[in-house]
Amino acid sequence: MTELGPQFPAVLTAATGGDVDAFARLWRAAHPPLVRYLRVVAGDAAEDVASETWLKAIHALGSFRGDESGFRGWLVTIARNHLHDLRRRSARRPESLTADPALGHVMAEPDVAEVVLERLDTDRALRLVATLPPAQAEMVILRVVVGLDVADVASIVGRKPGAVRVAVHRGLRRLAEQLGDAATVTPVVEQTLGRRDA
Amino acid sequence: MPEITPPAGVNPLPDEPSDLWLVERALAGTGAPEGPLTELISALRAPAQPSELAGERDILAAFTAAQSSGIPTHRRAEHRADGRPDRKADRRGGRQADRRAGRRARPATRPAGRPTGRHVSKAAAIAAVVATIALGSTAAAYTGSLPGALQEIAHRTIHAPASDNASSSASVAATTDAGSPAAATTAVGPDATGTAALGLCTAQAAGGLAPTSTAYAELVEAAGGADKIEAYCATVSTPGSSTARPSTVPTTVPSTAEGGNGGNGGKPSTHPTGKRDDNPSTQRPTTPAHP
Secondary structure, three states, rough: OOOOOHHHHHHHHHHHHHOOOHHHHHHHHHHHHHHHHHHHHHHHHHHHHHHHHHHHHHHHHHHOOOOOOOOOOHHHHHHHHHHHHHHHHHHHOOOHHOOOOOHHOOOOOOOHHHHHHHOOOOOHHHHOOOOOOOOHHHHHHHHHHHOOOHHHHHHHHHHOHHHHHHHHHHHHHHHHHHHHHHHHHHHHHHHHHHHHHO | OOOOOOOOOOOOHHHHHOOOOHHEEEEEEEOOOOHHHHHHHHHHOOOOOHHHHOHHHHHHHHHHHHHHHHOOOOHHHHHHHHOOOHHHHHHHOOOOOHOOOOOOOOOOOOOOOOOOOHHHHHHHHHHHHHHHHHHHHHHHHHOOOOOOOHHHHHHHHHHOOOHHHHHHHHHHHHHHHOOOOOHHHOOOOOOOOHHHHHHHHHHHHHHOOOOOOOOHHHHHHHHOHHHHHHHHHHHOOOOOOOOOOOOOOOOOOOHHHHHHHHHHHOOOOOOOOOOOOOOOHOOOOOOOOOO
């Protein structure tokens, strides 16, 4: 993931001043981690929520103060609030449960065995993370992909830093073990699948 | 994963997993051995794929529309910097009495054509952006060129399928007019002569209307010709510029994380925007600064 790094303050200032090129740089750097986060916590609604998050961010840009990781955390907070609203609204309107696309709460839990057979790219890695319990998956993504430190993750999800540290650790270990196991069992499974397909 | 021992001086706390340090190293990218863990982290952090940046044009159009519709995120920043939000209003003539009385000039007393109050201009710009997105979606849907995500936004923002002309038009009217039901029109398709005109004009100004779209055709018709669009749009008023509607102004403006919620401000009451005070997820990270 590409960071603006030392250029961030100047780019933010220019974007706040209305410079569309600067805003584009801000977006290109911060959108991918945001949308990856949302793919795990919001599933099919990820792109929608990301777009709405940016619309809100555009209007509140002048009030943001902080560094680059703080900016990503700020976006996540906007997205989280928006998701919270969507879910509460949908809870009030149970009749629309199946009709509202915003209701694809969490990525449909993929079959771990299926996912680990694929080449490990970003898509597959995100789907693997989504197999974790939702709260743990969120903390893993915030820490690993959004790149927030433990204290910021703790602040966003409302948990103690120690709890975040351990949850992230356990989640990553569990996924790494699944990947490790998959590496050894893959030939057997492929053989089985091949036979079934034949 | 090969067997490794923690570096000297690393003593995990009793309730922490013994190899916590290993994960921390992998996260920091410093000295963790190659294996499934580092592979996973690399994949999660891989550079952006083209599909993840596909929405750039749309969001830049929204950014441009927000700038041109008079919402100056930078102006707000200036106000904050000098701590004088109403500095410009104070400079205007006829404010002597207010100043002597120690009162701030009120937004409602400003010239109607140029809303400078933060709340008023904010509401107007949000309405314009929502209209831009919604109408851009409608127009693009007609030509079959709309990205799925934006289509969904349009769908949910105006609460109507883009293919449903009648309900779409009515909802857009309600949205752009910031909640004045009396102004809603019943025309089929985006009614460029009604309250949707602002959105069409905004979308057009932002380059969002395809020449082949129905929305563009509506605008041409309303203007009386393609060459008259500019003149026609100049006559279209901005919501909030004629009369401030305090009831539609987002009351959560100072809250940065929710600053844009006003985009929902014009929705019909059947789509409640939800109060913020019972929202437990308003905790924010400590790093970002807030007013």
